[in-house]
Amino acid sequence: MTQAARFVVFGEALTDFIRQPDGQWRAVAGGACWNVARVAARLGVPTGYAGSVSTDVFGQELYALTREAGLDMRFTQQVAKAPLLAMVTSTTPPDYFFIGDDSADLHFDPTRLPPDWLDEVQVLHFGCISLAREPLAPRLLQVAREASRAGRKIAFDPNWRKLMDNPGYRPLLRELLSLSHYVKVSDEDLGRLFAGDPTPLATLQALAPQAEILLTLGGQGMQWIKDGQVLRQPAYAxxxxxxxxxxxxxxxxxxxxxxxxxxxxxxxxxxxxxAAAALSAARAGAYAATWDEVQALIATGSSH
Known part of the structure:
Protein backbone atom coordinates (compact mmCIF):
# COMPACT_ATOMS: atom_id res chain seq x y z
CA MET A 1 0.00 0.00 0.00
CA THR A 2 1.30 3.44 -0.94
CA GLN A 3 2.22 5.59 2.06
CA ALA A 4 0.35 8.86 2.57
CA ALA A 5 2.12 11.63 0.70
CA ARG A 6 4.64 13.81 2.54
CA PHE A 7 5.38 15.74 -0.66
CA VAL A 8 2.61 16.83 -3.06
CA VAL A 9 3.30 18.32 -6.47
CA PHE A 10 0.64 20.54 -8.03
CA GLY A 11 0.61 21.38 -11.73
CA GLU A 12 0.47 19.99 -15.22
CA ALA A 13 0.98 16.58 -16.73
CA LEU A 14 0.91 16.56 -20.52
CA THR A 15 1.96 14.70 -23.65
CA ASP A 16 4.94 16.04 -25.58
CA PHE A 17 4.76 15.61 -29.34
CA ILE A 18 8.37 15.88 -30.46
CA ARG A 19 9.11 16.41 -34.15
CA GLN A 20 11.74 13.97 -35.37
CA PRO A 21 14.40 14.65 -38.02
CA ASP A 22 12.43 12.59 -40.55
CA GLY A 23 9.31 14.73 -40.00
CA GLN A 24 7.49 12.12 -37.89
CA TRP A 25 6.20 12.95 -34.40
CA ARG A 26 6.99 11.02 -31.23
CA ALA A 27 4.52 11.20 -28.31
CA VAL A 28 6.06 11.13 -24.82
CA ALA A 29 4.28 11.47 -21.46
CA GLY A 30 5.69 14.41 -19.54
CA GLY A 31 5.13 17.78 -17.93
CA ALA A 32 7.51 19.54 -15.56
CA CYS A 33 5.42 19.13 -12.41
CA TRP A 34 4.57 15.50 -13.15
CA ASN A 35 8.27 14.82 -13.70
CA VAL A 36 9.16 16.33 -10.30
CA ALA A 37 6.61 14.06 -8.61
CA ARG A 38 7.96 10.94 -10.32
CA VAL A 39 11.53 11.83 -9.37
CA ALA A 40 10.70 12.29 -5.69
CA ALA A 41 8.71 9.05 -5.56
CA ARG A 42 11.52 7.13 -7.24
CA LEU A 43 13.89 8.54 -4.60
CA GLY A 44 11.78 6.95 -1.89
CA VAL A 45 9.66 9.86 -0.65
CA PRO A 46 5.89 9.25 -0.36
CA THR A 47 4.62 11.65 -3.01
CA GLY A 48 1.36 12.69 -4.60
CA TYR A 49 0.81 14.23 -8.02
CA ALA A 50 -2.09 16.68 -7.72
CA GLY A 51 -3.30 17.39 -11.21
CA SER A 52 -5.99 16.42 -13.68
CA VAL A 53 -5.53 14.35 -16.83
CA SER A 54 -7.90 13.37 -19.62
CA THR A 55 -9.76 10.06 -20.01
CA ASP A 56 -8.57 9.44 -23.59
CA VAL A 57 -5.51 7.45 -24.67
CA PHE A 58 -3.09 10.22 -23.61
CA GLY A 59 -4.65 10.70 -20.19
CA GLN A 60 -4.91 6.97 -19.63
CA GLU A 61 -1.18 6.62 -20.28
CA LEU A 62 -0.37 9.42 -17.85
CA TYR A 63 -2.68 7.93 -15.23
CA ALA A 64 -1.16 4.47 -15.62
CA LEU A 65 2.39 5.82 -15.43
CA THR A 66 1.46 7.85 -12.34
CA ARG A 67 0.32 4.66 -10.64
CA GLU A 68 3.40 2.79 -11.90
CA ALA A 69 5.64 5.47 -10.36
CA GLY A 70 4.21 4.64 -6.92
CA LEU A 71 2.51 8.00 -6.46
CA ASP A 72 -0.39 8.49 -4.04
CA MET A 73 -3.29 8.18 -6.50
CA ARG A 74 -5.74 9.98 -4.22
CA PHE A 75 -4.34 13.25 -5.56
CA THR A 76 -4.62 12.55 -9.30
CA GLN A 77 -7.90 13.34 -11.04
CA GLN A 78 -9.30 12.33 -14.44
CA VAL A 79 -11.91 14.32 -16.34
CA ALA A 80 -13.55 13.82 -19.73
CA LYS A 81 -11.86 16.77 -21.39
CA ALA A 82 -9.25 17.13 -24.11
CA PRO A 83 -5.62 16.33 -23.31
CA LEU A 84 -2.99 19.02 -22.82
CA LEU A 85 -0.40 18.68 -25.59
CA ALA A 86 3.00 20.32 -26.08
CA MET A 87 4.05 20.46 -29.72
CA VAL A 88 7.85 20.52 -29.74
CA THR A 89 8.77 21.59 -33.25
CA SER A 90 12.48 21.83 -32.46
CA THR A 91 14.67 20.76 -29.56
CA THR A 92 17.79 22.63 -30.72
CA PRO A 93 17.02 25.44 -30.27
CA PRO A 94 13.89 24.74 -28.22
CA ASP A 95 10.69 25.78 -30.00
CA TYR A 96 7.23 24.68 -28.93
CA PHE A 97 3.60 25.61 -28.46
CA PHE A 98 0.76 24.19 -26.37
CA ILE A 99 -2.66 22.86 -27.39
CA GLY A 100 -5.28 22.79 -24.65
CA ASP A 101 -7.85 25.59 -24.58
CA ASP A 102 -10.32 23.66 -22.41
CA SER A 103 -8.13 20.72 -21.53
CA ALA A 104 -8.24 18.39 -18.56
CA ASP A 105 -5.49 20.14 -16.58
CA LEU A 106 -7.65 23.27 -16.27
CA HIS A 107 -10.38 21.27 -14.53
CA PHE A 108 -8.33 20.21 -11.51
CA ASP A 109 -10.57 20.65 -8.48
CA PRO A 110 -8.85 21.26 -5.11
CA THR A 111 -12.12 20.52 -3.28
CA ARG A 112 -11.69 16.87 -4.36
CA LEU A 113 -8.38 16.48 -2.52
CA PRO A 114 -8.35 13.76 0.17
CA PRO A 115 -9.86 14.72 3.53
CA ASP A 116 -7.27 16.02 5.99
CA TRP A 117 -4.57 15.71 3.31
CA LEU A 118 -2.54 18.53 4.84
CA ASP A 119 -2.07 16.56 8.07
CA GLU A 120 0.61 14.35 6.49
CA VAL A 121 2.10 16.68 3.87
CA GLN A 122 5.29 18.55 4.72
CA VAL A 123 6.15 20.21 1.40
CA LEU A 124 3.96 21.34 -1.51
CA HIS A 125 5.48 22.07 -4.92
CA PHE A 126 4.20 24.42 -7.63
CA GLY A 127 5.58 25.49 -10.97
CA CYS A 128 5.70 25.83 -14.74
CA ILE A 129 2.74 26.55 -17.07
CA SER A 130 0.02 25.54 -14.60
CA LEU A 131 0.60 28.94 -12.97
CA ALA A 132 0.05 30.77 -16.24
CA ARG A 133 -3.20 29.07 -17.28
CA GLU A 134 -6.66 30.27 -16.26
CA PRO A 135 -8.69 29.24 -14.35
CA LEU A 136 -6.19 26.80 -12.85
CA ALA A 137 -3.55 29.29 -11.71
CA PRO A 138 -5.64 31.15 -9.08
CA ARG A 139 -6.88 27.83 -7.67
CA LEU A 140 -3.32 26.64 -7.16
CA LEU A 141 -2.30 29.94 -5.61
CA GLN A 142 -5.15 29.59 -3.13
CA VAL A 143 -3.95 26.08 -2.22
CA ALA A 144 -0.47 27.52 -1.59
CA ARG A 145 -1.91 30.28 0.61
CA GLU A 146 -3.92 27.83 2.70
CA ALA A 147 -1.00 25.44 3.08
CA SER A 148 1.30 28.28 4.09
CA ARG A 149 -1.18 29.39 6.75
CA ALA A 150 -1.22 25.79 8.01
CA GLY A 151 2.55 25.92 8.46
CA ARG A 152 3.51 23.76 5.49
CA LYS A 153 6.53 24.54 3.34
CA ILE A 154 6.23 25.69 -0.25
CA ALA A 155 8.59 24.71 -3.07
CA PHE A 156 8.52 26.61 -6.36
CA ASP A 157 10.19 26.17 -9.73
CA PRO A 158 9.04 28.96 -12.06
CA ASN A 159 10.39 27.03 -15.08
CA TRP A 160 9.86 29.87 -17.55
CA ARG A 161 7.79 29.21 -20.67
CA LYS A 162 6.39 31.53 -23.32
CA LEU A 163 2.95 31.50 -21.65
CA MET A 164 4.41 33.45 -18.74
CA ASP A 165 5.22 36.44 -20.88
CA ASN A 166 2.00 38.20 -19.93
CA PRO A 167 1.12 40.83 -17.29
CA GLY A 168 -1.27 38.51 -15.43
CA TYR A 169 1.55 36.19 -14.42
CA ARG A 170 3.63 38.82 -12.62
CA PRO A 171 1.47 39.28 -9.49
CA LEU A 172 1.14 35.52 -9.05
CA LEU A 173 4.91 35.07 -9.43
CA ARG A 174 5.57 37.67 -6.75
CA GLU A 175 3.07 36.26 -4.28
CA LEU A 176 4.20 32.66 -4.69
CA LEU A 177 7.83 33.70 -4.25
CA SER A 178 6.87 35.47 -1.03
CA LEU A 179 5.32 32.21 0.26
CA SER A 180 8.18 29.96 -0.83
CA HIS A 181 10.75 28.19 1.32
CA TYR A 182 12.54 26.47 -1.58
CA VAL A 183 12.98 28.08 -5.00
CA LYS A 184 14.76 26.38 -7.89
CA VAL A 185 15.62 28.53 -10.89
CA SER A 186 17.96 28.11 -13.84
CA ASP A 187 20.22 30.89 -15.05
CA GLU A 188 18.14 31.01 -18.25
CA ASP A 189 14.87 31.23 -16.29
CA LEU A 190 16.31 34.04 -14.20
CA GLY A 191 17.11 36.09 -17.29
CA ARG A 192 13.62 35.54 -18.75
CA LEU A 193 11.67 36.13 -15.54
CA PHE A 194 13.44 39.43 -14.85
CA ALA A 195 14.28 40.55 -18.36
CA GLY A 196 16.09 43.88 -18.37
CA ASP A 197 16.91 43.67 -14.66
CA PRO A 198 20.67 44.10 -14.14
CA THR A 199 20.54 42.15 -10.85
CA PRO A 200 17.94 39.40 -11.34
CA LEU A 201 19.26 37.16 -8.58
CA ALA A 202 19.10 39.98 -6.04
CA THR A 203 15.56 40.72 -7.18
CA LEU A 204 14.59 37.08 -6.75
CA GLN A 205 16.07 37.02 -3.25
CA ALA A 206 14.19 40.17 -2.30
CA LEU A 207 10.91 38.68 -3.52
CA ALA A 208 11.54 35.37 -1.70
CA PRO A 209 13.19 36.51 1.56
CA GLN A 210 12.65 33.26 3.49
CA ALA A 211 13.64 30.93 0.67
CA GLU A 212 16.64 28.75 0.07
CA ILE A 213 17.49 29.14 -3.63
CA LEU A 214 18.83 26.45 -5.91
CA LEU A 215 20.39 28.14 -8.95
CA THR A 216 21.16 25.68 -11.74
CA LEU A 217 23.84 26.53 -14.30
CA GLY A 218 23.68 23.66 -16.80
CA GLY A 219 27.08 22.10 -17.35
CA GLN A 220 28.59 24.51 -14.82
CA GLY A 221 26.75 22.82 -11.97
CA MET A 222 24.57 24.58 -9.42
CA GLN A 223 24.59 26.82 -6.37
CA TRP A 224 22.67 26.88 -3.10
CA ILE A 225 22.03 30.40 -1.82
CA LYS A 226 20.55 31.52 1.50
CA ASP A 227 21.12 34.57 3.74
CA GLY A 228 24.36 35.58 2.05
CA GLN A 229 25.76 32.04 2.06
CA VAL A 230 26.63 30.41 -1.26
CA LEU A 231 27.55 26.75 -1.74
CA ARG A 232 28.78 25.61 -5.14
CA GLN A 233 28.43 22.14 -6.63
CA PRO A 234 30.06 21.23 -9.96
CA ALA A 235 28.13 19.03 -12.37
CA TYR A 236 28.86 15.32 -11.96
CA ALA A 237 30.77 13.83 -14.89
CA ALA A 275 23.43 13.81 -8.90
CA ALA A 276 19.75 13.37 -9.78
CA ALA A 277 20.17 15.86 -12.64
CA ALA A 278 23.32 14.14 -13.91
CA LEU A 279 21.68 10.71 -13.88
CA SER A 280 18.77 12.11 -15.85
CA ALA A 281 21.18 13.59 -18.42
CA ALA A 282 22.86 10.21 -18.81
CA ARG A 283 19.61 8.59 -20.05
CA ALA A 284 17.24 9.44 -22.88
CA GLY A 285 14.14 11.30 -21.73
CA ALA A 286 13.20 12.42 -18.23
CA TYR A 287 14.86 9.59 -16.30
CA ALA A 288 14.13 9.34 -12.58
CA ALA A 289 17.02 7.82 -10.63
CA THR A 290 16.78 5.72 -7.47
CA TRP A 291 18.18 6.83 -4.11
CA ASP A 292 20.91 4.19 -4.36
CA GLU A 293 21.94 5.44 -7.81
CA VAL A 294 22.12 9.01 -6.54
CA GLN A 295 24.19 8.06 -3.50
CA ALA A 296 26.52 5.92 -5.60
CA LEU A 297 27.25 8.83 -7.94
CA ILE A 298 27.85 11.18 -5.00
CA ALA A 299 30.23 8.62 -3.51
CA THR A 300 32.38 8.68 -6.66
CA GLY A 301 32.96 12.41 -6.15
CA SER A 302 33.48 12.64 -9.91
CA SER A 303 32.56 16.12 -11.16
CA HIS A 304 33.54 18.42 -13.98
Whole structure:
Protein backbone atom coordinates (compact mmCIF):
# COMPACT_ATOMS: atom_id res chain seq x y z
CA MET A 1 0.00 0.00 0.00
CA THR A 2 1.30 3.44 -0.94
CA GLN A 3 2.22 5.59 2.06
CA ALA A 4 0.35 8.86 2.57
CA ALA A 5 2.12 11.63 0.70
CA ARG A 6 4.64 13.81 2.54
CA PHE A 7 5.38 15.74 -0.66
CA VAL A 8 2.61 16.83 -3.06
CA VAL A 9 3.30 18.32 -6.47
CA PHE A 10 0.64 20.54 -8.03
CA GLY A 11 0.61 21.38 -11.73
CA GLU A 12 0.47 19.99 -15.22
CA ALA A 13 0.98 16.58 -16.73
CA LEU A 14 0.91 16.56 -20.52
CA THR A 15 1.96 14.70 -23.65
CA ASP A 16 4.94 16.04 -25.58
CA PHE A 17 4.76 15.61 -29.34
CA ILE A 18 8.37 15.88 -30.46
CA ARG A 19 9.11 16.41 -34.15
CA GLN A 20 11.74 13.97 -35.37
CA PRO A 21 14.40 14.65 -38.02
CA ASP A 22 12.43 12.59 -40.55
CA GLY A 23 9.31 14.73 -40.00
CA GLN A 24 7.49 12.12 -37.89
CA TRP A 25 6.20 12.95 -34.40
CA ARG A 26 6.99 11.02 -31.23
CA ALA A 27 4.52 11.20 -28.31
CA VAL A 28 6.06 11.13 -24.82
CA ALA A 29 4.28 11.47 -21.46
CA GLY A 30 5.69 14.41 -19.54
CA GLY A 31 5.13 17.78 -17.93
CA ALA A 32 7.51 19.54 -15.56
CA CYS A 33 5.42 19.13 -12.41
CA TRP A 34 4.57 15.50 -13.15
CA ASN A 35 8.27 14.82 -13.70
CA VAL A 36 9.16 16.33 -10.30
CA ALA A 37 6.61 14.06 -8.61
CA ARG A 38 7.96 10.94 -10.32
CA VAL A 39 11.53 11.83 -9.37
CA ALA A 40 10.70 12.29 -5.69
CA ALA A 41 8.71 9.05 -5.56
CA ARG A 42 11.52 7.13 -7.24
CA LEU A 43 13.89 8.54 -4.60
CA GLY A 44 11.78 6.95 -1.89
CA VAL A 45 9.66 9.86 -0.65
CA PRO A 46 5.89 9.25 -0.36
CA THR A 47 4.62 11.65 -3.01
CA GLY A 48 1.36 12.69 -4.60
CA TYR A 49 0.81 14.23 -8.02
CA ALA A 50 -2.09 16.68 -7.72
CA GLY A 51 -3.30 17.39 -11.21
CA SER A 52 -5.99 16.42 -13.68
CA VAL A 53 -5.53 14.35 -16.83
CA SER A 54 -7.90 13.37 -19.62
CA THR A 55 -9.76 10.06 -20.01
CA ASP A 56 -8.57 9.44 -23.59
CA VAL A 57 -5.51 7.45 -24.67
CA PHE A 58 -3.09 10.22 -23.61
CA GLY A 59 -4.65 10.70 -20.19
CA GLN A 60 -4.91 6.97 -19.63
CA GLU A 61 -1.18 6.62 -20.28
CA LEU A 62 -0.37 9.42 -17.85
CA TYR A 63 -2.68 7.93 -15.23
CA ALA A 64 -1.16 4.47 -15.62
CA LEU A 65 2.39 5.82 -15.43
CA THR A 66 1.46 7.85 -12.34
CA ARG A 67 0.32 4.66 -10.64
CA GLU A 68 3.40 2.79 -11.90
CA ALA A 69 5.64 5.47 -10.36
CA GLY A 70 4.21 4.64 -6.92
CA LEU A 71 2.51 8.00 -6.46
CA ASP A 72 -0.39 8.49 -4.04
CA MET A 73 -3.29 8.18 -6.50
CA ARG A 74 -5.74 9.98 -4.22
CA PHE A 75 -4.34 13.25 -5.56
CA THR A 76 -4.62 12.55 -9.30
CA GLN A 77 -7.90 13.34 -11.04
CA GLN A 78 -9.30 12.33 -14.44
CA VAL A 79 -11.91 14.32 -16.34
CA ALA A 80 -13.55 13.82 -19.73
CA LYS A 81 -11.86 16.77 -21.39
CA ALA A 82 -9.25 17.13 -24.11
CA PRO A 83 -5.62 16.33 -23.31
CA LEU A 84 -2.99 19.02 -22.82
CA LEU A 85 -0.40 18.68 -25.59
CA ALA A 86 3.00 20.32 -26.08
CA MET A 87 4.05 20.46 -29.72
CA VAL A 88 7.85 20.52 -29.74
CA THR A 89 8.77 21.59 -33.25
CA SER A 90 12.48 21.83 -32.46
CA THR A 91 14.67 20.76 -29.56
CA THR A 92 17.79 22.63 -30.72
CA PRO A 93 17.02 25.44 -30.27
CA PRO A 94 13.89 24.74 -28.22
CA ASP A 95 10.69 25.78 -30.00
CA TYR A 96 7.23 24.68 -28.93
CA PHE A 97 3.60 25.61 -28.46
CA PHE A 98 0.76 24.19 -26.37
CA ILE A 99 -2.66 22.86 -27.39
CA GLY A 100 -5.28 22.79 -24.65
CA ASP A 101 -7.85 25.59 -24.58
CA ASP A 102 -10.32 23.66 -22.41
CA SER A 103 -8.13 20.72 -21.53
CA ALA A 104 -8.24 18.39 -18.56
CA ASP A 105 -5.49 20.14 -16.58
CA LEU A 106 -7.65 23.27 -16.27
CA HIS A 107 -10.38 21.27 -14.53
CA PHE A 108 -8.33 20.21 -11.51
CA ASP A 109 -10.57 20.65 -8.48
CA PRO A 110 -8.85 21.26 -5.11
CA THR A 111 -12.12 20.52 -3.28
CA ARG A 112 -11.69 16.87 -4.36
CA LEU A 113 -8.38 16.48 -2.52
CA PRO A 114 -8.35 13.76 0.17
CA PRO A 115 -9.86 14.72 3.53
CA ASP A 116 -7.27 16.02 5.99
CA TRP A 117 -4.57 15.71 3.31
CA LEU A 118 -2.54 18.53 4.84
CA ASP A 119 -2.07 16.56 8.07
CA GLU A 120 0.61 14.35 6.49
CA VAL A 121 2.10 16.68 3.87
CA GLN A 122 5.29 18.55 4.72
CA VAL A 123 6.15 20.21 1.40
CA LEU A 124 3.96 21.34 -1.51
CA HIS A 125 5.48 22.07 -4.92
CA PHE A 126 4.20 24.42 -7.63
CA GLY A 127 5.58 25.49 -10.97
CA CYS A 128 5.70 25.83 -14.74
CA ILE A 129 2.74 26.55 -17.07
CA SER A 130 0.02 25.54 -14.60
CA LEU A 131 0.60 28.94 -12.97
CA ALA A 132 0.05 30.77 -16.24
CA ARG A 133 -3.20 29.07 -17.28
CA GLU A 134 -6.66 30.27 -16.26
CA PRO A 135 -8.69 29.24 -14.35
CA LEU A 136 -6.19 26.80 -12.85
CA ALA A 137 -3.55 29.29 -11.71
CA PRO A 138 -5.64 31.15 -9.08
CA ARG A 139 -6.88 27.83 -7.67
CA LEU A 140 -3.32 26.64 -7.16
CA LEU A 141 -2.30 29.94 -5.61
CA GLN A 142 -5.15 29.59 -3.13
CA VAL A 143 -3.95 26.08 -2.22
CA ALA A 144 -0.47 27.52 -1.59
CA ARG A 145 -1.91 30.28 0.61
CA GLU A 146 -3.92 27.83 2.70
CA ALA A 147 -1.00 25.44 3.08
CA SER A 148 1.30 28.28 4.09
CA ARG A 149 -1.18 29.39 6.75
CA ALA A 150 -1.22 25.79 8.01
CA GLY A 151 2.55 25.92 8.46
CA ARG A 152 3.51 23.76 5.49
CA LYS A 153 6.53 24.54 3.34
CA ILE A 154 6.23 25.69 -0.25
CA ALA A 155 8.59 24.71 -3.07
CA PHE A 156 8.52 26.61 -6.36
CA ASP A 157 10.19 26.17 -9.73
CA PRO A 158 9.04 28.96 -12.06
CA ASN A 159 10.39 27.03 -15.08
CA TRP A 160 9.86 29.87 -17.55
CA ARG A 161 7.79 29.21 -20.67
CA LYS A 162 6.39 31.53 -23.32
CA LEU A 163 2.95 31.50 -21.65
CA MET A 164 4.41 33.45 -18.74
CA ASP A 165 5.22 36.44 -20.88
CA ASN A 166 2.00 38.20 -19.93
CA PRO A 167 1.12 40.83 -17.29
CA GLY A 168 -1.27 38.51 -15.43
CA TYR A 169 1.55 36.19 -14.42
CA ARG A 170 3.63 38.82 -12.62
CA PRO A 171 1.47 39.28 -9.49
CA LEU A 172 1.14 35.52 -9.05
CA LEU A 173 4.91 35.07 -9.43
CA ARG A 174 5.57 37.67 -6.75
CA GLU A 175 3.07 36.26 -4.28
CA LEU A 176 4.20 32.66 -4.69
CA LEU A 177 7.83 33.70 -4.25
CA SER A 178 6.87 35.47 -1.03
CA LEU A 179 5.32 32.21 0.26
CA SER A 180 8.18 29.96 -0.83
CA HIS A 181 10.75 28.19 1.32
CA TYR A 182 12.54 26.47 -1.58
CA VAL A 183 12.98 28.08 -5.00
CA LYS A 184 14.76 26.38 -7.89
CA VAL A 185 15.62 28.53 -10.89
CA SER A 186 17.96 28.11 -13.84
CA ASP A 187 20.22 30.89 -15.05
CA GLU A 188 18.14 31.01 -18.25
CA ASP A 189 14.87 31.23 -16.29
CA LEU A 190 16.31 34.04 -14.20
CA GLY A 191 17.11 36.09 -17.29
CA ARG A 192 13.62 35.54 -18.75
CA LEU A 193 11.67 36.13 -15.54
CA PHE A 194 13.44 39.43 -14.85
CA ALA A 195 14.28 40.55 -18.36
CA GLY A 196 16.09 43.88 -18.37
CA ASP A 197 16.91 43.67 -14.66
CA PRO A 198 20.67 44.10 -14.14
CA THR A 199 20.54 42.15 -10.85
CA PRO A 200 17.94 39.40 -11.34
CA LEU A 201 19.26 37.16 -8.58
CA ALA A 202 19.10 39.98 -6.04
CA THR A 203 15.56 40.72 -7.18
CA LEU A 204 14.59 37.08 -6.75
CA GLN A 205 16.07 37.02 -3.25
CA ALA A 206 14.19 40.17 -2.30
CA LEU A 207 10.91 38.68 -3.52
CA ALA A 208 11.54 35.37 -1.70
CA PRO A 209 13.19 36.51 1.56
CA GLN A 210 12.65 33.26 3.49
CA ALA A 211 13.64 30.93 0.67
CA GLU A 212 16.64 28.75 0.07
CA ILE A 213 17.49 29.14 -3.63
CA LEU A 214 18.83 26.45 -5.91
CA LEU A 215 20.39 28.14 -8.95
CA THR A 216 21.16 25.68 -11.74
CA LEU A 217 23.84 26.53 -14.30
CA GLY A 218 23.68 23.66 -16.80
CA GLY A 219 27.08 22.10 -17.35
CA GLN A 220 28.59 24.51 -14.82
CA GLY A 221 26.75 22.82 -11.97
CA MET A 222 24.57 24.58 -9.42
CA GLN A 223 24.59 26.82 -6.37
CA TRP A 224 22.67 26.88 -3.10
CA ILE A 225 22.03 30.40 -1.82
CA LYS A 226 20.55 31.52 1.50
CA ASP A 227 21.12 34.57 3.74
CA GLY A 228 24.36 35.58 2.05
CA GLN A 229 25.76 32.04 2.06
CA VAL A 230 26.63 30.41 -1.26
CA LEU A 231 27.55 26.75 -1.74
CA ARG A 232 28.78 25.61 -5.14
CA GLN A 233 28.43 22.14 -6.63
CA PRO A 234 30.06 21.23 -9.96
CA ALA A 235 28.13 19.03 -12.37
CA TYR A 236 28.86 15.32 -11.96
CA ALA A 237 30.77 13.83 -14.89
CA UNK A 238 28.47 11.64 -16.99
CA UNK A 239 28.04 10.84 -20.67
CA UNK A 240 25.24 13.25 -21.59
CA UNK A 241 22.52 11.70 -23.75
CA UNK A 242 20.02 14.54 -23.45
CA UNK A 243 19.05 17.17 -20.90
CA UNK A 244 15.29 16.57 -21.00
CA UNK A 245 13.97 16.66 -17.43
CA UNK A 246 17.29 17.57 -15.79
CA UNK A 247 15.84 20.62 -14.08
CA UNK A 248 12.88 18.60 -12.80
CA UNK A 249 15.28 15.92 -11.56
CA UNK A 250 17.33 18.47 -9.64
CA UNK A 251 14.18 19.87 -8.02
CA UNK A 252 12.89 16.43 -7.09
CA UNK A 253 16.32 15.37 -5.85
CA UNK A 254 16.65 18.46 -3.68
CA UNK A 255 13.28 18.10 -1.97
CA UNK A 256 13.60 14.33 -1.61
CA UNK A 257 16.93 14.81 0.16
CA UNK A 258 15.45 17.43 2.49
CA UNK A 259 12.65 15.05 3.45
CA UNK A 260 14.73 11.87 3.68
CA UNK A 261 17.64 13.33 5.63
CA UNK A 262 16.39 16.55 7.27
CA UNK A 263 19.38 16.81 9.61
CA UNK A 264 21.94 16.66 6.79
CA UNK A 265 23.87 19.83 5.88
CA UNK A 266 22.84 21.94 2.89
CA UNK A 267 25.74 20.60 0.81
CA UNK A 268 24.33 17.06 1.06
CA UNK A 269 21.00 18.23 -0.38
CA UNK A 270 22.84 20.15 -3.10
CA UNK A 271 24.79 17.02 -4.03
CA UNK A 272 21.55 15.02 -4.29
CA UNK A 273 20.08 17.63 -6.61
CA UNK A 274 23.19 17.59 -8.81
CA ALA A 275 23.43 13.81 -8.90
CA ALA A 276 19.75 13.37 -9.78
CA ALA A 277 20.17 15.86 -12.64
CA ALA A 278 23.32 14.14 -13.91
CA LEU A 279 21.68 10.71 -13.88
CA SER A 280 18.77 12.11 -15.85
CA ALA A 281 21.18 13.59 -18.42
CA ALA A 282 22.86 10.21 -18.81
CA ARG A 283 19.61 8.59 -20.05
CA ALA A 284 17.24 9.44 -22.88
CA GLY A 285 14.14 11.30 -21.73
CA ALA A 286 13.20 12.42 -18.23
CA TYR A 287 14.86 9.59 -16.30
CA ALA A 288 14.13 9.34 -12.58
CA ALA A 289 17.02 7.82 -10.63
CA THR A 290 16.78 5.72 -7.47
CA TRP A 291 18.18 6.83 -4.11
CA ASP A 292 20.91 4.19 -4.36
CA GLU A 293 21.94 5.44 -7.81
CA VAL A 294 22.12 9.01 -6.54
CA GLN A 295 24.19 8.06 -3.50
CA ALA A 296 26.52 5.92 -5.60
CA LEU A 297 27.25 8.83 -7.94
CA ILE A 298 27.85 11.18 -5.00
CA ALA A 299 30.23 8.62 -3.51
CA THR A 300 32.38 8.68 -6.66
CA GLY A 301 32.96 12.41 -6.15
CA SER A 302 33.48 12.64 -9.91
CA SER A 303 32.56 16.12 -11.16
CA HIS A 304 33.54 18.42 -13.98
Missing amino acids: VQVIDTVGCGDASMGGWIASLLRQPQAPAIAHLQCAA
